Amino acid sequence: MIENIEKRVIEKLGHHPKRLKHVYGVAETAQKLAIIYHESVDKAKIAGLFHDIAKYDTLEEKLNMMDLRWMKVYADYPVIYHAIAAANILEHEFKVHDPDILNAIRYHVWGRKGMSTLEKIIFVADSCEPNRGFEDSDYVYELATKDLDRAVCYCMEQSIKHVESKGLSPSEEQIEIYQYYLEVTRGETE
Numbered sequence: 282m283i284e285n286i287e288k289r290v291i292e293k294l295g296h297h298p299k300r301l302k303h304v305y306g307v308a309e310t311a312q313k314l315a316i317i318y319h320e321s322v323d324k325a326k327i328a329g330l331f332h333d334i335a336k337y338d339t340l341e342e343k344l345n346m347m348d349l350r351w352m353k354v355y356a357d358y359p360v361i362y363h364a365i366a367a368a369n370i371l372e373h374e375f376k377v378h379d380p381d382i383l384n385a386i387r388y389h390v391w392g393r394k395g396m397s398t399l400e401k402i403i404f405v406a407d408s409c410e411p412n413r414g415f416e417d418s419d420y421v422y423e424l425a426t427k428d429l430d431r432a433v434c435y436c437m438e439q440s441i442k443h444v445e446s447k448g449l450s451p452s453e454e455q456i457e458i459y460q461y462y463l464e465v466t467r468g469e470t471e
């Protein structure tokens with residue numbers, strides 16, 4: 282099954298070589314972290330490869346892959362649509378029903394409160410895979426190998442700063458999730 286999923290990813294992102302390199306980077310980084318945290322390497326690979334599959338779909342294509350509930354939830358933040366659509370494509374096309382894989386894809390942009398280990402791995406790997414060229418990718422990866430929650434928190438902080446640097450306001454949901462992980466790292470939750 283992984284071979285078919287991989288084929289589909291190459292077929293879809295083949296015209297976007299930088300993006301294709303990125304998803305391979307996420308898959309590889311996620312697999313390394315999966316070994317460290319005793320998670321399934323196959324699940325990490327699937328989620329990593331598939332998370333951005335809908336990135337270049339038109340709005341209409343993405344909406345076709347979503348039900349009304351999700352459309353409404355993120356109506357003001359269509360940046361999230363590619364993640365929701367990707368999870369739905371994987372579920373419908375490849376009959377992958379594993380909630381861990383689907384949630385890792387669905388919530389890879391902002392994360393969510395109470396993420397599983399695999400979800401955290403994909404969230405962090407998306408930021409620190411080496412091909413993306415972020416200055417702090419080594420630092421984030423090292424941090425992730427030692428303390429996944431702190432790495433999650435760091436990535437969320439960077440993402441919020443990035444939004445603010447463009448003169449935009451992060452969503453209330455994104456801020457709440459970040460605050461939740463700040464509390465987690467302080468030992469106040471979970």
Ligand SMILES: [Fe+2]
Pocket residue numbers: 303307332333407
């Ligand atoms: Fe990504």
